[in-house]
Amino acid sequence: MRKRSQRLWFIGAAGVLMAGAVTLGVIGLSGAVAFFQSPSDIAAKGATSFKQNVRVGGLIEVGSQSHGENGKLLTFRITDCKHTVPVVFDGIPPDMVVEGKGVVAEGKFDADGTLVASRVLAKHDENYMPKEAYDSLKRAAGEEGTMTCGDGAAT
Numbered sequence: 001m002r003k004r005s006q007r008l009w010f011i012g013a014a015g016v017l018m019a020g021a022v023t024l025g026v027i028g029l030s031g032a033v034a035f036f037q038s039p040s041d042i043a044a045k046g047a048t049s050f051k052q053n054v055r056v057g058g059l060i061e062v063g064s065q066s067h068g069e070n071g072k073l074l075t076f077r078i079t080d081c082k083h084t085v086p087v088v089f090d091g092i093p094p095d096m097v098v099e100g101k102g103v104v105a106e107g108k109f110d111a112d113g114t115l116v117a118s119r120v121l122a123k124h125d126e127n128y129m130p131k132e133a134y135d136s137l138k139r140a141a142g143e144e145g146t147m148t149c150g151d152g153a154a155t
Contacts, residue, residue, distance in 0.1 A: 055108070103120060
């Protein structure tokens with residue numbers, strides 16, 4: 001075989017291997033990607049339309065948080081002051097998951113439209129809220145300028 005033929009075979013094999021590696025990477029990451037949605041976005045699109053992981057952010061609705069008998073099962077509703085999303089989390093939640101405070105839950109929706117969360121993230125100090133959650137709450141508040149829900153929860 002001539003050097004030119006060897007070089008072409010080498011370039012072709014490298015191209016096939018590179019395409020395979022990219023394909024495996026895309027397939028591997030497709031299940032790990034979770035897009036942020038607000039409760040209003042979910043109400044507009046329908047909870048059952050989301051087939052992959054999704055992040056839902058907003059405030060924990062006051063009066064909606066309850067713990068199971070074993071202390072691990074946590075149920076609550078995330079609100080943006082217009083719409084709510086029910087959430088179930090089977091695990092030990094962060095200590096700062098309290099009613100009226102910001103939270104982001106990541107998981108998949110079941111057939112009933114409840115988010116079965118695999119992770120729950122609470123805001124860690126008074127000044128922090130994810131930009132997406134802050135923007136969705138601000139949109140939901142409208143032109144009033146204040147982000148206060150009817151139950152007294154404010155951001």
